Amino acid sequence: MKEINLLVGGPKRDWPVDFEHILATTKDEIWVGADLGAVELVKHGIKPALAVGDFDTATKEQLDMVLANSQQSVVDPLKDDITDTEMALRYSIASFSFNQINVYGATGARLDQFLANLFLVLKPEFKEHAPKIVLKDRYNEVRFYLPGKHCITKVAEMKYLAFVPLTKVQALAIKDAKYTLEPTNFNVPNSLSSNEFVSSNVNFSFDSGVVAVIQSKD
Known part of the structure; x- marks a missing residue:
């Protein structure tokens, strides 16, 4: 099974218990970072295959670090009224072939953002891919x-x-x-x-x- 991993910018306290180990042992796998998720990937020594988002909460230094260490990056302050997670999924679907995409950091803290991530599979562009999307947290x-x-x-x-x-x-x-x-x-x-x-x-x-x-x- 070909899997890719997507890290969204949700609270670190809600990462899986073994997430630090997951990051350390999967550096050679395909990782995608959405907004601050891309920042965290680079901090953990991972060079994202794709970094996506508006990066409105990232500092200039953090954004520069992401751009310098990502294989491909898409910075879009407007985003066509979609979330960073949706934007990352859109570009991931277009860029990679995969049987499963593991999404981390998509839950916790703000309920509006969690619900957006939960319901995104109902949108026409993602619905056919819904069985490949897995949300994982602690x-x-x-x-x-x-x-x-x-x-x-x-x-x-x-x-x-x-x-x-x-x-x-x-x-x-x-x-x-x-x-x-x-x-x-x-x-x-x-x-x-x-x-x-x-x-x-x-x-x-x-x-x-x-x-x-x-x-x-x-």
Whole structure:
């Protein structure tokens, strides 16, 4: 599986516990930095394959450092009314082939920014790529699914499992979990939270809409 990694400028306190190790051991992999995420990558000795953003919160010294150490950079103060994360995804999709993009730093602190990152998969330009996008932080892993039958595997350190219809969803069914669900329609976004694995895999399906699946821990 070809993966790329995207670091967004969210709080460092919400990075995965082992993120410093991840950064140290993946310097030769494809990293993309969005705004202050690019600054952090360079500080950790990574030369981003792509640095993107308006860099409105970066100092001149930080921006100069990013520009000098990135293989490709896009600085756009206007951004066409999209977020730095969306801009980074747009250029990543155009620049690289990948099976999965791991997005770090996209949660925590400001709820408006978190919701923008959660709902971006509903936009037409990203929707077809939704199954390739994974949000990861200290407590959660979020994956996105389009209609069909799916099997998910338990992430070792996670305890809880949630199914979150982000749109109107038809015939959502959950099997093999602690709490199963017969085919059910959801007309508004909902969070079926605090479910759990009873084995290493859970199967689910739905006929229309977009569903986020969150594995989490306290």
